[in-house]
Amino acid sequence: MNTTVNIAGVTFKNPVMTASGTFGSGMEYSEFVDLNRLGAVVTKGVANVPWPGNPTPRVAEVYGGMLNAIGLQNPGVEVMIERDLPFLKDYDTKVIVNVCGKSTQDYVDVVEKLSDQSGVHMLEINVSCPNVKEGGIAFGQDPKALFEITKEIKKHAKQPIIMKLSPNVTSIAEMAKAAEAAGSDAISLINTITGMKIDIYRKTFAIANKTGGLSGPAIKPVAVRMVYEASHAVNIPVIGMGGIANAEDAIEFMLAGATGVAVGAMNFHDPYATLNVIEGIERYMTEQGIDDINDIIGAVK
């Protein structure tokens, strides 16, 4: 049985990754999950300097999911290089570093600092975080801005890049095409959908930032649709995510066109979720007589 997939020249032992921001740098969940089993660890978004993030409350539960407005708190790329990457090097898994910034220069700074890190296999560029005021999502909601920043980053990146797309757009196909046209090696989607929760007794927003990003099973149908639309619009590989809780969900994304899949908020519900997805995919392949996982990618048209 072959479960390896290839994304932009990088080979993953299986398609299952962690969604950025839901798995720390891998350290926290290594108490639950043998990281060697994962296709890749995708780290929390990192900027050129430490970011303090947003005020609390930063998270709120909603029906079938959660809102978050962490605001990309991160210790900066230097700490990532000194602490997190060495930790991850001991594992036989691929490492994708998620990069955030407020200006094009911010992104370029991080990308350059990571360029000689052999422990970093790919870079995922987060231009779709709805929780920071400047930069972030602005790049991710306009095809022209996305094209420009992708092009600029691509000039400086040594590793293949994955542009991470926002679902908060009219046409995901257009955004996917812009990323591809500018040279992105792959795309990932979806980031969270902007949402809001109001506490009707306290008459306040449940999240200090007012809005937060919606994730979890609630968004899965939107994510599957967008992965389908995006993967039909471009020829670069797609990494799908949004509400994946189990192998059935992951397979749904792959049938829709995803080459890789990531587990996000459901790690919080089930810290073993990534392992369960990997084992469930193998079971499905056996039951369905599928020898090569690549045969199911985009198989439902």
Add this chain to the structure above:
Amino acid sequence: MNTTVNIAGVTFKNPVMTASGTFGSGMEYSEFVDLNRLGAVVTKGVANVPWPGNPTPRVAEVYGGMLNAIGLQNPGVEVMIERDLPFLKDYDTKVIVNVCGKSTQDYVDVVEKLSDQSGVHMLEINVSCPNVKEGGIAFGQDPKALFEITKEIKKHAKQPIIMKLSPNVTSIAEMAKAAEAAGSDAISLINTITGMKIDIYRKTFAIANKTGGLSGPAIKPVAVRMVYEASHAVNIPVIGMGGIANAEDAIEFMLAGATGVAVGAMNFHDPYATLNVIEGIERYMTEQGIDDINDIIGAVK
């Protein structure tokens, strides 16, 4: 205690309505609900001629909600005038007719045919149905197209109009402003979010149309956020909907800025949902010492 609200000069005994397409013409649910109790009955979308709609399966259940691609099956406006409006006339409630079409002329035809119907208090213009190929959503995803069609409909409409907005856009505020600028008397939102479900064992789409509109509690945080953004962008009243299941949900929409609220897919879960919402709002007002429901509209800023 005052529960009446005023939308574009029309007075509703309470803010609670039915969401178009989830309550038929009111006849079906009148076995469960005394229609006299409702703020308004909003009817299923009606076109100038009968529409056969999409092939089946047209509905699929998903986590915390459902997908539908009915494709706006309807018996045409003549049947509505001869059968449904007389039925509704016997009730002491307001009637809002939801109008659909494939071209601007289609919409205008329906609006004109309804113009001398005294039993129709408002028209809700559905330019946001994701389930019909032509027309429909195209008008609802581009501010310029929305402006043009709103202007044209406004020329012919005798009753106040409500433009119903699609959530499948980058900026809901921009769409709300376009509707207002073109003279819409109110706006309603959200229509369904385009989604997809794949049956991984049968390797087919769960909905014959491939994509369907997502509704139910799963979409509530997105709907609340959009109602908040839209109501802060315009000065016309907003009717909010998307996953309302109970009074708490309805109040959340009102605190976010909605003057009216509509119960959609949750009628299928609880045929008494509209009544429960009405009674729950009254209880909340008593408990919180709120004399006038209008005091909570947009109260969380």
Add this chain to the structure above:
Amino acid sequence: MAKKKKIAAEVIAQDVIAEGIMDLRLKTDLAEDANPGQFIGIYPKNKSTLLPRPISICGYDKNEGTLRIVYRIAGSGTAEFALYRPGNHVDILGILGNGFPTDKAQGKRVLIIGGGIGVPPLLGLAKELKEGLGENFAEDITMVMGYRNSETFLADEFRNYGNLFIATEDGSVGTKGNVIDACRENKIEADVIFSCGPMPMLRGVAAYAKEISAKAYISLEERMACGVGACLGCICKTKNVDEHSHVNNARICTDGPVFDADDLEL
């Protein structure tokens, strides 16, 4: 007709009657209004699943106020139902649908054909046609039930109401093959056919009815949301323009689930 309601029903008993097939009895006022071929919607308690599951009425006792349903464990909702024990309560919506037109059976040779999980609703029908209090007694009742294998659930009960033929896919009981094979093998004649089962079987039944010049009334399935005719999710194609919809679509949940096969575009 009584008004439809959503109410809590009490579980009286539940048994496994074949692999993955459950036999559930509910105490509920709705039993009063039940007729063969009608169905109820059952709401799972699992809060991630909000739609009612349509399940046919297999039997009812109007005096005791009980409904009997027989269902296959097919997914998360039915898997949940299978865990219910006597004393548990469950929300149900009903009574839904039109039911079989038992009046068409009066004095006629009736053939009842069921396949797979389409078998259960026909038991209530057979009973009604044989013992019912109306004047709808059939002249005689022949039944053909199709199963996968030797787990021929409900077969013994059918025998109380007439002559039963069985078809099994694996040939372990009765005719090896499908219900139409069994009809042919036994040269079954009839004036009226009532049937429920998967769509390919129903197409076969409609064709067989033509062959033997019988009227066929068939019960259809489709994905449903509301169950009460409001959402237009559950339509089937009709030959003529439908009176309610004004297009060639009828709602299975309210105009059906039982239709005159001649009216349908199968």
Add this chain to the structure above:
Amino acid sequence: MAKKKKIAAEVIAQDVIAEGIMDLRLKTDLAEDANPGQFIGIYPKNKSTLLPRPISICGYDKNEGTLRIVYRIAGSGTAEFALYRPGNHVDILGILGNGFPTDKAQGKRVLIIGGGIGVPPLLGLAKELKEGLGENFAEDITMVMGYRNSETFLADEFRNYGNLFIATEDGSVGTKGNVIDACRENKIEADVIFSCGPMPMLRGVAAYAKEISAKAYISLEERMACGVGACLGCICKTKNVDEHSHVNNARICTDGPVFDADDLEL
């Protein structure tokens, strides 16, 4: 330190100990690793709610392998927990958090201050400081617990471990007012304060600690998603740059919930 786990625990007993306050005992291997001030995440079975509910450990018996938690019915998750009966199973995540630094109490005059639903974790602490097997015995233990009214849950048990003062909002028991009023009224002195309760109370405690020149260790609450330090949802503001985050934020779920009050921006 043992690895964190998500495992099923068995409900041994559950009682109502005040209006809306439940006392739940669980059988679980996690008891082995429990320390006062740590907490577990409890997962509701309701599938629309996916996040674990953080609940402090009120007590534990390492020999019997049991955990005790005392919680207020605050919303849908805790309302569900309140229905559990002996023999039911529930998924829990743990052991989470750092716990109280009991070593700071050695040979010291300890003051334990709790308010409302911050009271329960302090019971396990008092017990450990009085009877624990480590060498962390306090010289003496004074306790001040604040309640809304005469429903002074757990008060009798606190009395086993030292001198207990009570403050109630309605004045029905002890000092009328808050815990700081009670501390003042009774002129309580101490070297070390351990506290848990609502944020305004904790601010008062930190100020009182300054007044009496004591060190204060306080347990904080914040909305959590992961509970294990990965999501950065549950931070509090620190005076200095935090070692892990490299900004002035510490994670309550892993770096806390107990902090040296001097390190915090309250």
